[in-house]
Structures are given as C-alpha cells and as structure tokens.
Amino acid sequence: MRSMEFLGSHILSIDQFERPDIEKIFSTSDHLLPYAKRERITRILQGAILSNMFFEPSTRTRISFGSAFNILGGEVRETTGIEATSLSKGESLYDTSRVLSGYSDIIVMRHHEAGSVSEFADASRVPVINGGDGDNEHPSQALLDLYTIEKELKSKNKTIDGLRIALIGDLKYGRAVHSLCKVLSLFNNVTINLVSPEKLELPFSIKESFSNSSVSFFETDDIKEGISDVDIIYMTRIQEERFSSRNESDKYKGLMSLNQEIYTKNCEPNTIIMHPLPRDSRPDANELDSDLNQNPNLAIYRQTDNGLLIRMALFSLVLGVDKKIEDSTSEIAWYSDK
Amino acid sequence: MRSMEFLGSHILSIDQFERPDIEKIFSTSDHLLPYAKRERITRILQGAILSNMFFEPSTRTRISFGSAFNILGGEVRETTGIEATSLSKGESLYDTSRVLSGYSDIIVMRHHEAGSVSEFADASRVPVINGGDGDNEHPSQALLDLYTIEKELKSKNKTIDGLRIALIGDLKYGRAVHSLCKVLSLFNNVTINLVSPEKLELPFSIKESFSNSSVSFFETDDIKEGISDVDIIYMTRIQEERFSSRNESDKYKGLMSLNQEIYTKNCEPNTIIMHPLPRDSRPDANELDSDLNQNPNLAIYRQTDNGLLIRMALFSLVLGVDKKIEDSTSEIAWYSDK
Amino acid sequence: MRSMEFLGSHILSIDQFERPDIEKIFSTSDHLLPYAKRERITRILQGAILSNMFFEPSTRTRISFGSAFNILGGEVRETTGIEATSLSKGESLYDTSRVLSGYSDIIVMRHHEAGSVSEFADASRVPVINGGDGDNEHPSQALLDLYTIEKELKSKNKTIDGLRIALIGDLKYGRAVHSLCKVLSLFNNVTINLVSPEKLELPFSIKESFSNSSVSFFETDDIKEGISDVDIIYMTRIQEERFSSRNESDKYKGLMSLNQEIYTKNCEPNTIIMHPLPRDSRPDANELDSDLNQNPNLAIYRQTDNGLLIRMALFSLVLGVDKKIEDSTSEIAWYSDK
Known part of the structure; x- marks a missing residue:
C-alpha cells in the first residue's frame, strides 16, 4: 500500500x-x-x-x-x-x-x-x-463524512471496519455519495444499503467497483427496510440542479423522507443520522423532518463542524x-x- | 431599570x-x-x-x-x-x-x-x-443616529433630554426612523416633528407608543413648517424597494426636499442636518441638495464615521x-x- | 522635469x-x-x-x-x-x-x-x-507592462530607450494600449508598429501626441509585416464589451492571430510576446494560440506576476x-x- x-x-x-x-x-x-x-x-x-x-x-x-x-x-x-x-x-x-x-x-x-x-x-x-x-x-466532503462516521462510531465503541450504513435518496447525482462509496471500499466488512427510487440508483460503475473490495451492498426502494439494520443513516437531497428540468426532479422529491416516527418505529436504538447538507426543508422535499432536530443522534451539525x-x-x-x-x-x- | x-x-x-x-x-x-x-x-x-x-x-x-x-x-x-x-x-x-x-x-x-x-x-x-x-x-443604525445626535448637540452645549427634531420623508417604510423613535422615547422632553406626505406617515403603533414616554409629537406635510423650530433635521429617502411598484413610489419622490435656500429661510441658525443614507441624488428625488455639501451643519458623513x-x-x-x-x-x- | x-x-x-x-x-x-x-x-x-x-x-x-x-x-x-x-x-x-x-x-x-x-x-x-x-x-496596467518590457529587455542587454514594439489587435478600445503609448512617449527612440484592422486603429489624438515625443510609428493591417522587426509583440483582445453589439465585434475576431508557425517564420529570434490578458482563447478569436505556451519568450505570466x-x-x-x-x-x- x-x-x-x-x-x-x-x-x-x-x-x-x-x-x-x-x-x-x-x-x-x-x-x-x-x-x-x-x-x-x-x-x-x-x-x-x-x-x-x-x-x-x-x-x-x-x-x-x-x-x-x-x-x-x-x-x-x-x-x-x-x-x-x-x-x-x-x-x-x-x-x-x-x-x-x-x-x-x-x-x-x-x-x-x-x-x-x-x-x-x-x-x-x-x-x-x-x-x-x-x-x-x-474530496473534502468524503473525508469529513468518513471522519464523522469514525468519531460517531467511536463514541459507541465501534469502528469503520464492520460498519453498516444506509445511503438514501439521490444516489445517481449525489457526488458526496459517490465519493463516500469509494472511500468506504478501503475498509473491511462494510455493508451498504442503497436506498433510492429505481431511476436514481447508484451508477453501475460504482457498484461494480465494490467487487474489488470487501463491501457488501443491498438495493431497495423501501426506506423502512433500508434503515432497519444499520449503524448510520446517510440521507441526501434530490440534486435538482443536475436534472434536465425541475419537472423531472420534482417527481422524486419527498419519496425518501425520514421523521422521528419512522425513525422510532424502524431503526435500531441510537442509529446515527447524517446528511451532506444542505437539506431541503421545503414541504415537498423535507428529506429530514425538523422533528429530528432534538434527536441526539442527528449528527448533521457535528458533521459540518468536522x-x-x-x-x-x-x-x-x-x-x-x-x-x-x-x-x-x-x-x-x-x-x-x- | x-x-x-x-x-x-x-x-x-x-x-x-x-x-x-x-x-x-x-x-x-x-x-x-x-x-x-x-x-x-x-x-x-x-x-x-x-x-x-x-x-x-x-x-x-x-x-x-x-x-x-x-x-x-x-x-x-x-x-x-x-x-x-x-x-x-x-x-x-x-x-x-x-x-x-x-x-x-x-x-x-x-x-x-x-x-x-x-x-x-x-x-x-x-x-x-x-x-x-x-x-x-x-439597531446599529438607531444607535449611530443617537450617538451622532448626542455628539452634535454636545458641541452646542445641549443634551438629548430636551431635543427638538424633525423626521422627514418616508416615515412609513423607513426602519431607521422607526428605531430612532423607539430609542428617543427613553429620553426626557423630546419633541418630534413628523413631516411626511399623509400616505407615508409614521405607523400608528409607533405614535401610540409615545404615550408611554415624555415624547411630544406634531404632524405636518409642510416641510418649511416642520424644520422651523428644531435642533436637528433628520431627512430620509423614499424607500422605493418597499413599495408595491416603482410607479407607486415615484408619486412621493421630490415632495420633501431640502436645499440651502430653504434651509436659510426657514431654519434656526446652525440646525444640524442628518440622513441615514444613501441619499437619493437623482433629480426626481434629491431629498438633500448637493448645495448643502459645504454647510458645516451637514452631519451626514460624521454620522457614517460614527x-x-x-x-x-x-x-x-x-x-x-x-x-x-x-x-x-x-x-x-x-x-x-x- | x-x-x-x-x-x-x-x-x-x-x-x-x-x-x-x-x-x-x-x-x-x-x-x-x-x-x-x-x-x-x-x-x-x-x-x-x-x-x-x-x-x-x-x-x-x-x-x-x-x-x-x-x-x-x-x-x-x-x-x-x-x-x-x-x-x-x-x-x-x-x-x-x-x-x-x-x-x-x-x-x-x-x-x-x-x-x-x-x-x-x-x-x-x-x-x-x-x-x-x-x-x-x-495606470497600474501600463506600469506593469512597462516594467515587464524593461525586465525582459534587460535580460537581453537592451533598454526601453531604443525599443521596437508591435501593438496588435484592438487599438481603438484597448485602454491598456492607450496608456502604454503615453508612457512610451517618455523614452527615447521608441519605434511602434501599430497593427490593426483599419476600423480599430489607434485614436488620432494618441498618434498626434507622438509628435511631441521621439516615438516613430508605422501603421499596417498585416500582422506578418508588423511583427518582423521588433523586440516585443504586444497582442490584445477585441474588447467586445466596448462595441455597440456582439455582431459588430465578431467582425474583427480572429483577424489578428499569432501562433508558433507565424512566429517562427516572421519574427527575429527571441522576440518577446506580451498580452494584457485575458486572452480570448475561444476558437473564433484565439489571438495567441496555445501552441505558444511552451515558447520561453511568451512573457504573459511573468507580466501578471509583475x-x-x-x-x-x-x-x-x-x-x-x-x-x-x-x-x-x-x-x-x-x-x-x-
């Protein structure tokens, strides 16, 4: 190496x-x-x-x-x-x-x-x-994401080796997700739940690259399934500025949305919530509801501080x-x- | 207190x-x-x-x-x-x-x-x-205005207690004027001449608040009357960006305008002239004529320095x-x- | 003096x-x-x-x-x-x-x-x-141009007194050229080749001012002739933002263009190439071709450093x-x- x-x-x-x-x-x-x-x-x-x-x-x-x-x-x-x-x-x-x-x-x-x-x-x-x-x-976004993952896991006596993470939302256009996938490939026994509408799934080239690593991945368009067995939820925004039109991007807004109720019902206790920000808080998108703001596992501001x-x-x-x-x-x- | x-x-x-x-x-x-x-x-x-x-x-x-x-x-x-x-x-x-x-x-x-x-x-x-x-x-505008008032009065052996001031122009939308009214209410025996077109008069809520203070106020749309018996003239710009349309704001431009001749004829000697700036110097507005620039009582740049x-x-x-x-x-x- | x-x-x-x-x-x-x-x-x-x-x-x-x-x-x-x-x-x-x-x-x-x-x-x-x-x-552009001329000439044991320079391109609207002409008039025995389309020639007032100096100038619209006998080529961009329309400026783009081949065939060895920048590198303009980038006589970045x-x-x-x-x-x- x-x-x-x-x-x-x-x-x-x-x-x-x-x-x-x-x-x-x-x-x-x-x-x-x-x-x-x-x-x-x-x-x-x-x-x-x-x-x-x-x-x-x-x-x-x-x-x-x-x-x-x-x-x-x-x-x-x-x-x-x-x-x-x-x-x-x-x-x-x-x-x-x-x-x-x-x-x-x-x-x-x-x-x-x-x-x-x-x-x-x-x-x-x-x-x-x-x-x-x-x-x-x-690259600095991928590094700060990984640094946040490491620090958050450490507080729970875990390491990135063995991580289980759900990547959710616009996995097609989100460059933060692409870079994060690459860097996670350097670690051992990482499991990734890819949670997105079918049309916004992770590019094939990145999925293919996992075969040279010890990453396991699963794909679903059901957010409840995707978040049920992970250490970390990594939510993303629909990258509307990368779509051909606002009409096109609007189709996907609001499909992947997390709030406290869904979190409580479906997640393991103390599942960490991350987001590369900005989160789209307009009612039609609202990928991370503001009722999560008091949840101590919401790591999004620790993430930007990092x-x-x-x-x-x-x-x-x-x-x-x-x-x-x-x-x-x-x-x-x-x-x-x- | x-x-x-x-x-x-x-x-x-x-x-x-x-x-x-x-x-x-x-x-x-x-x-x-x-x-x-x-x-x-x-x-x-x-x-x-x-x-x-x-x-x-x-x-x-x-x-x-x-x-x-x-x-x-x-x-x-x-x-x-x-x-x-x-x-x-x-x-x-x-x-x-x-x-x-x-x-x-x-x-x-x-x-x-x-x-x-x-x-x-x-x-x-x-x-x-x-x-x-x-x-x-x-708030910093109100503070600098009040600080200027104090310093200018001091050079004439006066204090804010007892001040006579004319507030002129767009008293409806000018936030500098609103804040200044509030802060003047903290002082004793302040007299305010409110000089504006009827449609741009000071909001009722602010006038009402004067009743809890020792402020006396008078209203007029006649600038010559308004400036005749004050220590300080506080001129303002028509806040065109707050109106529903440019047409609407244009109606009021130029109605309240001060120049050296009006000043000399109507004001007490050494009446101080202030303005929160920017002053609109376009011919149709021209609230403070440039012939006042050499008047030593024009305090507008001392005001911004403050x-x-x-x-x-x-x-x-x-x-x-x-x-x-x-x-x-x-x-x-x-x-x-x- | x-x-x-x-x-x-x-x-x-x-x-x-x-x-x-x-x-x-x-x-x-x-x-x-x-x-x-x-x-x-x-x-x-x-x-x-x-x-x-x-x-x-x-x-x-x-x-x-x-x-x-x-x-x-x-x-x-x-x-x-x-x-x-x-x-x-x-x-x-x-x-x-x-x-x-x-x-x-x-x-x-x-x-x-x-x-x-x-x-x-x-x-x-x-x-x-x-x-x-x-x-x-x-003025700082003219000074840095002159400073660059002096330093480049010095490395060849020459001085600004005696300089031979070609000014090329939009000599009508280019203020860098106008200022450079003025400042060159302070020196002795300067020869200027003015190379431009006829419609973009140097303003008459500047040419007239040369008569009070020891500047000699020659005008041509043939770039090959203009660059053949000089120490320094000073190329400029068509100042499209100063024309009445883009259509109008487009007529002149690409008329005065220098590349390595034209340079090698027409210039004295080690003729220095300057440009006030930005150079327009779009294909229709391309006043200094990128094949000159490796030419050690291309002084354009030394010029901005200066x-x-x-x-x-x-x-x-x-x-x-x-x-x-x-x-x-x-x-x-x-x-x-x-």
Whole structure:
C-alpha cells in the first residue's frame, strides 16, 4: 500500500488516498481541535494567501474553507460566480490558473464542469484543492463524512471496519455519495444499503467497483427496510440542479423522507443520522423532518463542524505546517463558549 | 431599570436597550476613537472570525461592519446576495445558522424578511447582530443616529433630554426612523416633528407608543413648517424597494426636499442636518441638495464615521474585549491624515 | 522635469508620471520581490484596510490588488458589481466616496464610466488608485507592462530607450494600449508598429501626441509585416464589451492571430510576446494560440506576476512604507516553491 506525499500536492480526488493517508488526515484533524474550538489561536499561516474560487454557488463549503484558512492565520481572497470573471471573456482555465497561482499560495476551486478542477490544477504553480467539480468529486466532503462516521462510531465503541450504513435518496447525482462509496471500499466488512427510487440508483460503475473490495451492498426502494439494520443513516437531497428540468426532479422529491416516527418505529436504538447538507426543508422535499432536530443522534451539525477541521488539516498537510502549529500559538482574548 | 448583559448576547432590536446600556455603548465608542482615527492599532480580536451575511444588498452597512471588525484585529468572511447560497436550495434559516455558527465567532446578518434575523439568532451558537431585517429593525443604525445626535448637540452645549427634531420623508417604510423613535422615547422632553406626505406617515403603533414616554409629537406635510423650530433635521429617502411598484413610489419622490435656500429661510441658525443614507441624488428625488455639501451643519458623513465606532463598540462589548483594547496596541506604520 | 510626491496621492492616470517617478516605482518593485516570491513575509501594513471597489467585473486586477495588499500585511474589504450597491439606490459617487473613505485607508476602484474614478477621488478622504475607468485609464496596467518590457529587455542587454514594439489587435478600445503609448512617449527612440484592422486603429489624438515625443510609428493591417522587426509583440483582445453589439465585434475576431508557425517564420529570434490578458482563447478569436505556451519568450505570466509587484509598490509609496518594509519581516513558516 503506497502512501501519498501531502507536501505541495493537489487534493483532487478521494482516489488519491489510501488508509494511512486518511489516518494521517484524521490525526491531524484531531490535533487541530483546540484551535477550531477557540481554546487557543495559531498564526502559523500568517502571510499566506488562499484564493477561494467558487465558480458555482456555495455557502457552506466556501465559508468553511475560508474560515479554516483564517483560523490557521492566513488571508483569503475570494471569487464567487462565473459571470464576474475573465472566463466570461473567453479566458481558458489554463490562463486563469497560471495567473491566479502567481497571486496566491494555495487555491480552492469549485466549478460546475466535471474534470475542470484537474485541468486547472495541471496549470497551477501552487497546490489546488478540489471544492467540487460538477457531479464528479468533492474530496473534502468524503473525508469529513468518513471522519464523522469514525468519531460517531467511536463514541459507541465501534469502528469503520464492520460498519453498516444506509445511503438514501439521490444516489445517481449525489457526488458526496459517490465519493463516500469509494472511500468506504478501503475498509473491511462494510455493508451498504442503497436506498433510492429505481431511476436514481447508484451508477453501475460504482457498484461494480465494490467487487474489488470487501463491501457488501443491498438495493431497495423501501426506506423502512433500508434503515432497519444499520449503524448510520446517510440521507441526501434530490440534486435538482443536475436534472434536465425541475419537472423531472420534482417527481422524486419527498419519496425518501425520514421523521422521528419512522425513525422510532424502524431503526435500531441510537442509529446515527447524517446528511451532506444542505437539506431541503421545503414541504415537498423535507428529506429530514425538523422533528429530528432534538434527536441526539442527528449528527448533521457535528458533521459540518468536522468539515472545518478536515479542511484545516488539508491546508496544514499540503502547506507543511502540521508539525509547527504550536510554534505560533497564543491565548484568545475574546469571549467564546464553543 | 434593568441593564442588559452584553457578553455573548445577540443584538437584535433597539428595544433591548435601556439608557445605561446606551451610555455604555457610547462610552465604549468614545474610547475606541483613536483606533478608528488611525492614531494607534489594536489586534485584540486577532484570530476571531466575523461572518458578514448580507442576503440583501448593502454597501455602507456591510463594509462598515467588516471594517469595524478588521480595525479590532479580526478576520471577515462575507456572503452577499441570496442566489448564491444554500437558502436557494431549500435550506432553512435554522440549518444555515447552526452550520455557519460553527465556522465563525460572531455573525452579522441582513435579510429582506422582517423577523428573519431573530429566527436565525435563535438557532445560532454564536452572537448575532441584526444588520437590518426588512422594514423591521436595524439597531446599529438607531444607535449611530443617537450617538451622532448626542455628539452634535454636545458641541452646542445641549443634551438629548430636551431635543427638538424633525423626521422627514418616508416615515412609513423607513426602519431607521422607526428605531430612532423607539430609542428617543427613553429620553426626557423630546419633541418630534413628523413631516411626511399623509400616505407615508409614521405607523400608528409607533405614535401610540409615545404615550408611554415624555415624547411630544406634531404632524405636518409642510416641510418649511416642520424644520422651523428644531435642533436637528433628520431627512430620509423614499424607500422605493418597499413599495408595491416603482410607479407607486415615484408619486412621493421630490415632495420633501431640502436645499440651502430653504434651509436659510426657514431654519434656526446652525440646525444640524442628518440622513441615514444613501441619499437619493437623482433629480426626481434629491431629498438633500448637493448645495448643502459645504454647510458645516451637514452631519451626514460624521454620522457614517460614527457608525464605524458604534459597530466597533458592539463587537467589543459582545465579545468582551472592551476593557482589553490596550492589551494589544501598537503604532501605525503607514501614512494617514484622518 | 518635475517629480511627483507619492505620499497620500491618488494614482489616477499614467499622465501623472515622469521618468523619475517611474524609476522610483520600478526600484520599489524590485525591492519587494522577495516578499512576492514568498522568501520572507512583511506585516508593515498590519491594521490598514483597502476598500477594493470593483463596480465592473474583474478577476485578475481585483485579486492582484487584494493580494498585493495582503502580502504587505493589510486587510481587504471588497465590493463587486454595481447592482449590490447604494449607487443603485441613487447615491452619488460623491456620497459613496465620502462615506467609504471613512471606513478604509486606501481605495482601489474600477468603474465602467470614463472619468468616474477621478470624480470619486475628488471626494475621497483617503488615497484612491484607478483600477480602470471604462476605456479611459488603467495606470497600474501600463506600469506593469512597462516594467515587464524593461525586465525582459534587460535580460537581453537592451533598454526601453531604443525599443521596437508591435501593438496588435484592438487599438481603438484597448485602454491598456492607450496608456502604454503615453508612457512610451517618455523614452527615447521608441519605434511602434501599430497593427490593426483599419476600423480599430489607434485614436488620432494618441498618434498626434507622438509628435511631441521621439516615438516613430508605422501603421499596417498585416500582422506578418508588423511583427518582423521588433523586440516585443504586444497582442490584445477585441474588447467586445466596448462595441455597440456582439455582431459588430465578431467582425474583427480572429483577424489578428499569432501562433508558433507565424512566429517562427516572421519574427527575429527571441522576440518577446506580451498580452494584457485575458486572452480570448475561444476558437473564433484565439489571438495567441496555445501552441505558444511552451515558447520561453511568451512573457504573459511573468507580466501578471509583475503586476503584483507594481501594485505592492504603489501601495507602499502612497502609504509611505516603502523604506520601512524591513521593520516588520519574518520567515515564512509554510511550504512554497515559488
């Protein structure tokens, strides 16, 4: 099993990582927890500049990367939307990348076209982190999902080896699910319940890839069956922006929906609930009902908090400061009860 | 009279404050003046992150909050416009708030819906400051207006107790006016001339609330009468974005307009002129003519400068660093003639 | 020959500068190279705030100014697009400027209207740098172009005095070309080949101004002739956003196009290729073919890197810290191979 060299590397796909790499990212995340929790501050990236390039809308991922860089002491220059950029004047991704990489020390990029971030990274003079390229990859999401799974299981004395998980909803277009399937293949004796309308089932290529791993999977369109024997429910949103029309996506909204009553009747006690967010809370979708908000097994906000840690860890490893954090710490002066 | 606890609190409405609270904010603002004037720098909020969430357009308020946080040494992550956010994918304010509050130490939010910021604050894990929710509240504006009134009166050996003020223009939709009326009710012997077209008069509920205070008010649609016997003229813009149509709002534009000639003929000497800005300088509106720009009693830019101080004071008090500013100061290195 | 005082000055037009001023900017840029190359960091502008106001779309220039300010240790507050601002509520540039200059220590502004930035600067209480006003001026672009010319020539033991350069493409609307022509007039024995379709030729007023200088110029619409006897090719994009319609601009796209074959057949060895960027790489335009990307004489990315230096130099000179950079330096902690 090879292990990757993080220093100066691009982070483009979950495929880059073997188990030792993932363990390194997770132990780095653990180590950074006091800074995310605002117990101490570090200025280790003081003077460094992140170009946070979001050519496709995003709140959570964009701010999470930006805040992660700020917490490490660096500065953030940001671009949102494609209209306001040189790409709209016919500039190639190659040129945008060559130029921008002269202005910054690291780049995070999201773009609606699959493969665009890799193309961008090829031309870049600084490390590039994929913040999501169309329905293709979103590696930091897969890492934060896996990190959350590990932490939640640990609190119940379980490990990812042996995990039973239900993936529910839009398994066709949800890139978070695709990446999560890939990374779960690195572990032993994982059982996956694939729960979706038939038309939104997991792409064949991913199911096929399970045959090279110790993953067992089962498919169903019955959510009650799917959630009955798992450690973790991973719910997803119908990715309406990837469908040919809103009419088409509306057919599937609301078909896979979980609330406290269904949970209580069908799940094992303390089954953990995750979601890559945003969850669609409009009445016609409502994949995770708000009556679950008080359920202590609802891990969705712990999941986004973990996202901040994972992104801090990626920056630290790629920029080679993971062993130097303590060189530049001090007390926080302001009030915080995080 | 109760006094609020600032530490870790949300700032949502001018109704939260009693006179001692306001005095505390104002004395903190006074204390922060050398930093706003660039005589010294402080880094007391080094490492802290503000999420500056403007779901509705704003230049002045957005940049003022951001700069205030920067001057105190903190970092700013910013979102502008609603299209580019998860809210457009059906995410609830509850989820947006839970998630974002994990990425930041304090949040400023503006949103077009009345009540939205309170709903957001209820879900937040960090303090939230209302940057304006529809036609409802904009507490930092009311505070900076009142602070300006106090400072301008002081230079003339007067106090807010005993103030005579004319509120002019769109008194129906102008939230700055509504909040200012509320806060003036805390003072003694205030006289308010309400000057507006009949259809844009101050809401009945606010006029009614004056009966529990020592405020006297008079209503007129004659600007010359309204400005003749006051210490301060507070002019406002027709809030065209709150009307059902542009046609509807255009009816009222230009009806209440002040220029140097009207001022000279009708006002007492040295009557102070304020405006919450932006002033509409298009010929059909022109509520404050540009020939007033050289009038030393035009306080509109002193007013926005005070806004920076008030926002610095709110951040300092809520984050509990108001007594620690000096712990982290140094000389500025660059040229400034502020 | 007068020399300008940089301290506290606006940078509005290339016309402000005489040769000693330009030499000062260039030597300051040279001096700042270690910081742009990430060999050391400086925090000299710690606490200072740049308002980066881009009322017209820009990626490169906006990020370049922002990063330049960050590298010097300052903070950046940013506005992009005109819709989201008070200008859309009828606020005058005068008011926007008075207000904003109270929130920041220096302002960079881009706006689609020629002359708007000067008007803005007149009202400002802090220095303003023109980031491009319509088809009028973009002084930092002209400076970075000239700086690149000097450095590229120096590596070939040549100087700007005696330069032979071809300006190619949209010479009518390209403000970068206009400013470059002005600044080249300050040097001795410069020869300019003006290569454009007849309808897009250089404005008469600029050609006329050459008569007061030692510039010789020649006009042609034959690119092969134009590039045959020069040290530097300066290619430009058809500025489609300045034409009355897309139909109109499309007539000229692709007429002036350079690729490796044309270069090899027609140019002197090691002719340098520049472009103000963005280059339009769409097949119908393609002014500089991507087969030139491996040509070591393609200086377009060195040019944008120089842009960062020039902007750092302008900030340093205007804010008076050019002699103090070393007062506040330290080692960088993170990995960089710039």
